[in-house]
């Protein structure tokens with residue numbers, strides 16, 4: 320049996336180059352492999368679990384994220400894109416799974432735990448919204464409704480996949496039928512790509528920290544952001560020996576540069592190791608490595624910006640992709656919902672009514 324691939328993003332902001340190396344690039348490669356079906360969900364309902372006061376932000380970013388997807392080269396002929404909240408079977412499936420998971424189990428989820436702290440839900444005047452703490456169960460519905468076997472995610476999502484696997488195991492066991500498929504996570508293979516730091520050196524590139532390079536940044540913005548990047552504070556003069564570890568420009572070069580780029584833009588070095596050696600010895604200035612990084616990133620972003628311009632000018636094409644994808648997604652999820660209800664013995668169809676008539680005859 321071939322794989323079903325499913326992944327998704329919360330539409331709370333434009334996508335940035337951290338998303339690109341961490342997952343979008345991998346999805347573009349994946350779409351050309353052999354699989355049964357590939358779904359990408361715009362997880363608006365999940366985004367609302369911590370943006371319930373700001374639905375217009377979520378609404379706005381549905382199309383923004385969709386444009387980002389298409390502009391990096393995700394192909395609507397190969398991938399089904401859909402809006403989570405338009406698939407009504409998902410909350411229904413979630414409701415049935417809620418009986419299979421304890422509150423303590425949800426509160427032990429490491430990602431949920433850190434998000435509770437981050438959002439201040441643990442403070443006395445706030446409290447934890449039920450919808451928020453429930454989102455791992457809702458994510459299990461997202462994954463299982465489409466019988467996904469492969470879920471490409473970042474490492475912060477591993478606890479969600481583990482939770483999903485537990486639900487699959489207990490559902491199939493309790494209702495004595497292998498209705499649900501066991502999903503596996505798929506991580507980006509490269510350590511740097513898993514969590515690209517922000518341009519300020521902060522651990523994570525994130526919109527709220529204001530340290531992102533967006534896929535939509537123009538050349539000027541890109542250049543000034545790269546110029547402002549942290550390097551090595553002990554590397555003051557060009558002659559000074561420098562540090563490569565913890566130097567964000569080198570971290571980005573680790574994530575983005577190839578030997579090809581050296582041939583094209585910096586032929587006096589064969590590869591990144593040679594460049595790093597020179598930096599460590601001293602005599603290599605920050606401007607030079609930043610210029611090199613700029614050229615690489617600019618080359619990456621040019622076609623992305625162009626594709627985006629095309630789709631912005633053809634927005635009805637984008638909307639059609641979403642509309643059609645959402646219809647396809649509904650067909651899949653509705654089918655699984657019926658199988659779930661049947662396995663649970665709560666499918667009240669004609670057979671049920673005939674049965675009752677017989678019973679009381």
Ligand code: TRP
Nearest residue numbers: 325326327328329362365458461
């Ligand atoms: N939790 C994911 C995130 O925050 C988004 C998401 C929702 C998702 N449903 C999913 C990811 C199903 C993979 C599979 O990025």
